Amino acid sequence: TSRKRRLHLAKPFWAATKHISAPSIPTPSARSWDVIIVGAGISGALMAEALTRKNRRVLIVDRRVPVRGSSIASTAMIQHEIDVPLHHLARRMGADAARTWRRSVRAVQDLQDLVARLGIACDMQAKQALYLTGDEMGHRAMRSEFEARQNAGIACDYLDQAELMQRFGIDRSAAILSGASASANPGQLTAGLLTVAQARGAEIASPVEITDLAETGDSATLATREGGVLTAEQVVFCTGYEFLPVMESRAHRITSTWALASHPRIARPDWLDRSLVWEASEPYLYFRSARDGRIIAGGEDMDDPEAYRDP
Ligand SMILES: Cc1cc2nc3c(=O)[nH]c(=O)nc-3n(C[C@H](O)[C@H](O)[C@H](O)COP(=O)(O)OP(=O)(O)OC[C@H]3O[C@@H](n4cnc5c(N)ncnc54)[C@H](O)[C@@H]3O)c2cc1C
Known part of the structure; x- marks a missing residue:
C-alpha cells in the first residue's frame, strides 16, 4: 500500500472556490478497462482528457474525493x-x-x-x-x-x-x-478536464485506494484496499507526491x-x-x-x- 501523506496543512485557498468538483461513484461499474488512471488531480485529468479523445475506455480512481490532492494547493x-x-x-x-x-x-x-x-x-x-x-x-x-x-x-x-x-x-x-x-484556478481546470472526460465515457470512482500492482502479460492488475481487483491494458499512475513502494526510486x-x-x-x-x-x-x-x-x-x-x- 502507498503511504498516505499530509498533502496540505491549512485549508488550501482554491478549496473554497466554486466549480472544483467532478462527480464520482463509489465502485467502478466494470473490472476491466482499456486504461486505469490512478489519481484525480491535474495530471490524471490531463491524461483522462487525452485518452478519451482517442476513444479509450478510461477509469479514474482516487482514494480522496477527486480534485482534493496537491493540485488545489498549487499557486498555478x-x-x-x-x-x-x-x-x-x-x-x-x-x-x-x-x-x-x-x-x-x-x-x-x-x-x-x-x-x-x-x-x-x-x-x-x-x-x-x-x-x-x-x-x-x-x-x-x-x-x-x-x-x-x-x-x-x-x-x-x-x-x-x-x-x-x-x-x-x-x-x-x-x-x-x-x-x-x-x-x-487549478481546481477548476482539473474539474473541467475531468468533466470533459466523463462526458466522453470515462468513469471516476472514489474513494478507491490502489494498494498493489502486478503486470500480467499484456495487462496490469490492481488491488484495491477493499480487496477488489481491477485490470487494464495500461495503468497510468498520476499520484503526485504519493506513490506505491514498488514504484519508489532513488531519484524520488x-x-x-x-x-x-x-x-x-x-x-x-x-x-x-x-x-x-x-x-x-x-x-x-x-x-x-x-x-x-x-x-x-x-x-x-x-x-x-x-x-x-x-x-
Ligand atoms: C504550495 C505549492 C505550490 C505549487 N505551485 C506550483 C506552480 O505555481 N506551478 C506549477 O506548475 N506547479 C506548482 N506546484 C506543483 C503542482 O501543484 C503539482 O505538481 C501538481 O498539482 C501535481 O498534480 P498531480 O495530479 O500529479 O497530483 P495530485 O493533485 O496530488 O493528485 C494525485 C492524486 O492521487 C491520489 N492517490 C495517491 N495515491 C493513491 C493510491 N494509492 N490510490 C488511489 N489514489 C491515490 C491522491 O489522493 C490525489 O488526489 C505547487 C505545489 C505546491 C504544493
Whole structure:
C-alpha cells in the first residue's frame, strides 16, 4: 500500500472556490478497462482528457474525493521556464536542452488552446513572466541565460537595472521578461478536464485506494484496499507526491513547500495583473495576482521529514 501523506496543512485557498468538483461513484461499474488512471488531480485529468479523445475506455480512481490532492494547493503559475536555467541545462543535456525548453513553450500554449477549445471556465489568463537576478544568478549569468534562450529561438527581453526599475519599480541588477506563461484556478481546470472526460465515457470512482500492482502479460492488475481487483491494458499512475513502494526510486525525493493568498483587492501595481514574478535565489520567492486582486505567493521547497509522514 502507498503511504498516505499530509498533502496540505491549512485549508488550501482554491478549496473554497466554486466549480472544483467532478462527480464520482463509489465502485467502478466494470473490472476491466482499456486504461486505469490512478489519481484525480491535474495530471490524471490531463491524461483522462487525452485518452478519451482517442476513444479509450478510461477509469479514474482516487482514494480522496477527486480534485482534493496537491493540485488545489498549487499557486498555478503556468510557466515555460523550467527550474533549471537553459544555459545550465545545456551543460548537462547538450542540444536537447534547447529542444526541451522549446517544447515547454509549446506546452503552455497547447494548454491554453485546449482550455479555450473545451470551453473550460478556470480563469486561464495569458501572462508574461519576470525572472529576477538573485543570490544564485547575477546580471552576467542572467545575460548568458538570455543569450541561450535567444539562440534557442525563445522570445524574451533582457532588462538591465535601470529599465527594470523604470518599468517595474523593482531594484535588482537585471531580469528576463518573457511571454508564453499563464495562470489559472487549478481546481477548476482539473474539474473541467475531468468533466470533459466523463462526458466522453470515462468513469471516476472514489474513494478507491490502489494498494498493489502486478503486470500480467499484456495487462496490469490492481488491488484495491477493499480487496477488489481491477485490470487494464495500461495503468497510468498520476499520484503526485504519493506513490506505491514498488514504484519508489532513488531519484524520488519528497520536499515540503508553501503558498499563501492575501485578502482580495489589495493595492498592487498594474503590471502585476499581467505578470508572474520569480527570482534566481535560494531560498526563492514567487508571486502573481489572481483575478479578484489577491496576491498569491509561494516559496522554497524544503527537505522536511514531515513530508514523509503518514497521517
Ligand atoms: C504550495 C505549492 C505550490 C505549487 N505551485 C506550483 C506552480 O505555481 N506551478 C506549477 O506548475 N506547479 C506548482 N506546484 C506543483 C503542482 O501543484 C503539482 O505538481 C501538481 O498539482 C501535481 O498534480 P498531480 O495530479 O500529479 O497530483 P495530485 O493533485 O496530488 O493528485 C494525485 C492524486 O492521487 C491520489 N492517490 C495517491 N495515491 C493513491 C493510491 N494509492 N490510490 C488511489 N489514489 C491515490 C491522491 O489522493 C490525489 O488526489 C505547487 C505545489 C505546491 C504544493
